[in-house]
Amino acid sequence: MVVESDIFKVMHQRRSIRKFTSKNISKEDFEKILKAGFRAPFAAQLCSLVYTSDKEKMKEIKGIGIYPTTKILMFFLVDLDRMEKIMKLRGHEYNTDDMMTLWLGIQDVTLVIENVILAADALGMGSVLLGVAPQRADILSEVFNIPKRVFPVVGLCLGYPDPNEETEIRPRYPLKHSAFEDSYRELDEAELKECMKEMDEGYITQGYYIKNKAKIPLPEGQKDDIDYDKYSWSEHISRKMIKWPGKREPLIDIIRRHGFRIE
Ligand SMILES: Cc1cc2nc3c(=O)[nH]c(=O)nc-3n(C[C@H](O)[C@H](O)[C@H](O)COP(=O)(O)O)c2cc1C
CATH class of the missing domain: 3.40.109.10 (NADH Oxidase)
Incomplete structure (x- = not known):
């Protein structure tokens, strides 16, 4: 039990x-x-x-x-x-x-x-x-x-x-910025920065990106001046979000090809 x-x-x-x-x-x-x-x-x-x-x-x-x-x-x-x-x-x-x-x-x-x-x-x-x-x-x-x-x-x-x-417990956003009592609250800039700090400092301390050489290159023509000492989760996830559109077949087309009728 x-x-x-x-x-x-x-x-x-x-x-x-x-x-x-x-x-x-x-x-x-x-x-x-x-x-x-x-x-x-x-x-x-x-x-x-x-x-x-x-x-x-x-x-x-x-x-x-x-x-x-x-x-x-x-x-x-x-x-x-x-x-x-x-x-x-x-x-x-x-x-x-x-x-x-x-x-x-x-x-x-x-x-x-x-x-x-x-x-x-x-x-x-x-x-x-x-x-x-x-x-x-x-x-x-x-x-x-x-x-x-x-x-x-x-x-x-x-x-x-x-x-x-080696595996580590990865950080999460502070609970107060993810769970809202009674009413959703849009985070202000200071609170967003607290979210970023919690994640970024955690990942940098653990050396995650440098260890895995996991930096995502910026789209062609954009200058990358963020080294591994500053490259962390919020930058990484942002780069993922800018990298995907246009590079992959739109998911909706794949879903439709597999028999789903989505307008
Ligand atoms: C929907 C989803 C997809 C994921 N895909 C991958 C993946 O393709 N490769 C990978 O190494 N980790 C993947 N992950 C794991 C996440 O990177 C991981 O959960 C996150 O960094 C938090 O770390 P933790 O699970 O150790 O707490 C995925 C997680 C989720 C929830």
Whole structure:
């Protein structure tokens, strides 16, 4: 029986793990994790997942950033196909707004994922999410035989953390700037700077970007005068946001190609 303090300990000690040992995950433990995952609340049980421990299969999935020591690779899916088929069996025709159902599906999926992550941590494992999965829906559909109207939301690399790999608890915005009682509050400049300071100083202290040489180059023609001693989370996330548009196929086109009718 897990007691409350254990749950909090797991939540507060969790951090993304990107390097795993050679220890295999037992079938029993993996099933335990999956069962805990699907105990999450649901709007309409629109979450399915595919997984593999086959290294060859993992290699086929290019461009997602799968960590090479991953023991089990999972992809969490919004599954409208199963829902529609159940509706048909009940004599109903699906005619709802696909955008709304996709949204519900993402809500369902997200809750399952967090349960899976915490359950894995509670069993001494670690994980890291892979956010590029939606952009790679074509290859994922091919490799895992995913039909139309089933769409990947995110991937997860799972395994036992390599003890030789340093991992740190990453900072978060101050709670008072994220949780508002009674009324949403737009942050003023000083408060925004407090958010940035908390994150940036935390990441710089941990040396995250310099260690990983993870600086994102600025678009062509823009002068980059931020060195690693100043390059931190708020700059990094901003560069991610400016880098993406135009460089990738719009997600809406990919979602439509996978059978969703979104106007
Ligand atoms: C939706 C989502 C997608 C993510 N995608 C990636 C990814 O592709 N590669 C990666 O190394 N980390 C990825 N992460 C992990 C985040 O970088 C990480 O959670 C964040 O930096 C906070 O660190 P922590 O998880 O150690 O607290 C992702 C996290 C989320 C929530």
